[in-house]
Amino acid sequence: MKRRSFLLTAGAGTAALAGCLGDDGGETNGTGDTTDGDGETRTETTAGTTTGSSDGGDETLVVATYPTWVEGDSPAGAWVKERFEAEHGATVEYTTPDSRFNYYLGRAAQGAPIDADLFLGLNVDDLIRLDDEVDDEVFTPLSVDAPIKETLQFDPQGRAIPYDTGLISLVYDETAVEAPATFDDLLADEYRGDLLAQNAQSSATGRAFMLHTVKEKGPDGYLDYWRGLQDNEVRILGNWSDSYTAYENGEAPMVVSYSTDQVYAHRNDADLSRHQVGFLNGEGYANPEGVARFAASEQQELAATFVEFLLTPEAQGQIAQRNVQYPATTNADLPEEFQQYTFEPETAVTFTYEELKGNVDEWVDQWAREIAQG
Known part of the structure; x- marks a missing residue:
C-alpha cells in the first residue's frame, strides 16, 4: 500500500x-x-x-x-x-x-x-x-x-x-507524568487529579475501562477500586469526546482512550510526547x-x-x-x-458474551449509583 x-x-x-x-x-x-x-x-x-x-x-x-x-x-x-x-x-x-x-x-x-x-x-x-x-x-x-x-x-x-x-489504554503526556505500570499505581498520590475517564453509562470507552477494572478486581472489588480513584480525584466526564478534548486542552496529563492514539497524532503532526500509550498491568481491553x-x-x-x-x-x-x-x-x-x-499490550483482555450476560447491566448500574452519582 x-x-x-x-x-x-x-x-x-x-x-x-x-x-x-x-x-x-x-x-x-x-x-x-x-x-x-x-x-x-x-x-x-x-x-x-x-x-x-x-x-x-x-x-x-x-x-x-x-x-x-x-x-x-x-x-x-x-x-x-x-x-x-x-x-x-x-x-x-x-x-x-x-x-x-x-x-x-x-x-x-x-x-x-x-x-x-x-x-x-x-x-x-x-x-x-x-x-x-x-x-x-x-x-x-x-x-x-x-x-x-x-x-x-x-x-x-x-x-x-x-x-x-479498539484496545482501551491510557494516553499520557510524558513531559508531565510517568506512565503508571499497574491499576494500583493509579491510586498513588503522585497521580492525584491526573486521570480523565468517561461515564460507563453513556460511553463505550468508559464502559470498557470499567469492565477492565471488573476483570482485574472482580465483581466484589471493582467498586472499592473506583472509590480509591475518586479519592485520588479522577475526573469522570460524559463521553470520550468530552474527556479527550479536556486532555488536549491540558486539563490533565492522562486520559482513558485508545492505543491507536499515535496514528491520529502523527496524522495531525501533533507532538507525540503528549500522545504516549500506557497499558495497565500490561493489558488492554x-x-x-x-x-x-x-x-x-x-x-x-x-x-x-x-x-x-x-x-x-x-x-x-x-x-x-x-x-x-x-x-x-x-x-x-x-x-x-x-x-x-x-x-498492542502483552495481553488483550475482554469478557465473553456468556460472562457479561446477566451481569453487565448490574455492574454498570452499581457503578453509576455509587461512583458516577456518588
Whole structure:
C-alpha cells in the first residue's frame, strides 16, 4: 500500500480519533479523514438518516450504521461503498437513525418492520440486550471465510461478525507524568487529579475501562477500586469526546482512550510526547464491533457478500486506517507507517458474551449509583 493512502489528511481535530464503538453520547473512535476523493453524494434527512446514492446496479443494500462511518472527508463507509459498488454492481445505501441500534431494538420488540438489510457497529452489549428483550429471530447467522482473530469473536450464535476492534489504554503526556505500570499505581498520590475517564453509562470507552477494572478486581472489588480513584480525584466526564478534548486542552496529563492514539497524532503532526500509550498491568481491553444481517432482509445473499467484502485484506486495511482501529483479521493489508504508530499490550483482555450476560447491566448500574452519582 502506498504511503499516501496511509498519511490521511490532517485537520479533523479530535473527531479523527472518534468513530466505531457507537456511544450514545456521539462517541466513536475513528472517523477517517482521507482525501482520496471518492466523489460520493450523500443526502441527510431530518430523521437522522444518511443515504448514499450512486449509479450502482439494480440491487440495493441498506446498511444501518453509526454517523461517523459515513461522515468526514473520506470515511471508511465512503470507501467501502464506492469499492463494493464497483466490484459487485449493486447500490449501497447507509442509514444512521438517531438512536442507532436502539431504533431497531425497539422495532423488533414491537414486531414492526425492519427497514435495513444489515446493521454495522454492533457490540456484545447490544446483542445481550437484544437477546434479553426480543424472543424473535432478528439476525441470521453468517458463515464467512476469513481469518478473524479468535479472541474477537463475541457472538456465540455467529450472527455478529467482527470487522474491527479498539484496545482501551491510557494516553499520557510524558513531559508531565510517568506512565503508571499497574491499576494500583493509579491510586498513588503522585497521580492525584491526573486521570480523565468517561461515564460507563453513556460511553463505550468508559464502559470498557470499567469492565477492565471488573476483570482485574472482580465483581466484589471493582467498586472499592473506583472509590480509591475518586479519592485520588479522577475526573469522570460524559463521553470520550468530552474527556479527550479536556486532555488536549491540558486539563490533565492522562486520559482513558485508545492505543491507536499515535496514528491520529502523527496524522495531525501533533507532538507525540503528549500522545504516549500506557497499558495497565500490561493489558488492554479489547472492544470489538461487528456487522449482522437482519433476518427480515430480502437481500440475504447480497448482505453476506458485503460482509465477506468487509473482511478482505484490502478492506480490512482501509477500515483500520480510516477508523483508527485494529483490523479484525490476521491478514489485513496495512502499511508499515500504521504499524509503527500503533501499540498492542502483552495481553488483550475482554469478557465473553456468556460472562457479561446477566451481569453487565448490574455492574454498570452499581457503578453509576455509587461512583458516577456518588
